[in-house]
Amino acid sequence: FTIFGLVGDQSIPRRAAQELLDQGADPSVSKVVNDVLDQMVNASSGALSLALVFSFLLALSGASGAFMAAGRAVNRIFGYVDDRGIVRTRLISLAATLVVALLYVVTVTAVFLGDTLAHDLFSEIGLGEEAAAIWAVIRWPVAVLSAMLTVTVVYAVAPATPEGTPRVRILSIGAAVAVILWLAAIMLFGVYVNNVSRYGAVYGLAGTLIVLMLFLYITNTAFLYGAEVNAEVERRRRRRRESLRVPDPSIAAAASTAQG
Numbered sequence: 001f002t003i004f005g006l007v008g009d010q011s012i013p014r015r016a017a018q019e020l021l022d023q024g025a026d027p028s029v030s031k032v033v034n035d036v037l038d039q040m041v042n043a044s045s046g047a048l049s050l051a052l053v054f055s056f057l058l059a060l061s062g063a064s065g066a067f068m069a070a071g072r073a074v075n076r077i078f079g080y081v082d083d084r085g086i087v088r089t090r091l092i093s094l095a096a097t098l099v100v101a102l103l104y105v106v107t108v109t110a111v112f113l114g115d116t117l118a119h120d121l122f123s124e125i126g127l128g129e130e131a132a133a134i135w136a137v138i139r140w141p142v143a144v145l146s147a148m149l150t151v152t153v154v155y156a157v158a159p160a161t162p163e164g165t166p167r168v169r170i171l172s173i174g175a176a177v178a179v180i181l182w183l184a185a186i187m188l189f190g191v192y193v194n195n196v197s198r199y200g201a202v203y204g205l206a207g208t209l210i211v212l213m214l215f216l217y218i219t220n221t222a223f224l225y226g227a228e229v230n231a232e233v234e235r236r237r238r239r240r241r242e243s244l245r246v247p248d249p250s251i252a253a254a255a256s257t258a259q260g
Contacts, residue, residue, distance in 0.1 A: 002052035006045065013037035063101060064093040071158030073224060077231045082160035096157045103150040110143035111186065147179045151226060173233050178226025185218045 017034035021027065040048075068089060075082050082089070113121070113135070122131040152175050193211055 002040075002048050002055055006048050006052065013041060060094065060097060064090070064097040067093045067097045067100065067154070067158055070154050070223065071160070074155065074159035074227050077224070077227045078159060078234070080160050080162060084160050092157060096153060100150055100153055103146050103153065106146040107143055107150060110139050110146065111183070113139070143183070144179060147182065148175050151175045151178050151223065154223070155227060155230060172230055174226040174228070174230030176226075177229045178222045181225060182219060182222035185222060186215065189215065189218060 013034045016037055017030040020030040020033060071089075071093070072082070074080075084092075118135045118139075119129075119132045122129075122135070148171070152172065155172070155175065
């Protein structure tokens with residue numbers, strides 16, 4: 001909102017309110033949107049700049065808290081004991097949150113910026129048909145790669161991985177499972193929201209929040225399931241390594257008898 005207030009022009013509130021009316025919104029909703037946007041556009045730049053800094057720090061703190069919660073969940077899944085200090089954990093989470101947030105924005109943009117929206121956006125900024133055609137080709141590879149990187153960063157940095165434990169690889173089985181489940185689930189969820197559910201008719205503006213919470217629930221479920229897969233793969237590898245290191249008791253006894 002504060003970014004919009006800094007860069008928005010005077011015509012946007014009226015156009016946004018009219019667009020809502022054209023799409024069938026209640027006139028009272030259109031008036032609220034128009035009034036809020038108009039206040040933001042006409043607010044002083046100093047107040048908006050201060051609000052932007054404050055809102056960014058608040059959002060970063062909340063997101064880093066979610067990152068730390070993801071680390072605690074992965075620790076529970078793998079059986080790790082987190083002996084890192086509070087300050088160190090918070091600093092790591094803040095730095096990693098910035099990286100994860102950037103990757104997540106790229107992922108969500110690639111998933112939801114479809115052909116029609118991409119065409120309108122590229123036409124608006126003057127890139128034209130060629131940019132829209134290129135985006136249509138690279139859209140899903142970009143989404144998959146950025147989602148894999150997002151999940152990998154969280155799996156590798158968030159938990160308290162003990163010394164000597166192999167680091168999570170970008171192409172780990174768990175990351176691939178999490179991304180595939182997430183993409184499939186949100187596409188099906190999109191079909192459900194657009195064709196079956198009527199959250200807007202039942203809950204009004206609160207329906208947007210409900211859909212967002214369901215989307216985050218699906219995302220978290222896919223993330224945790226991928227972590228479970230990685231944990232099981234790691235346990236199997238550990239048991240295999242231990243079986244190779246520890247000789248069979250009967251073979252050891254036979255070897256001892258032969259030496260005697």
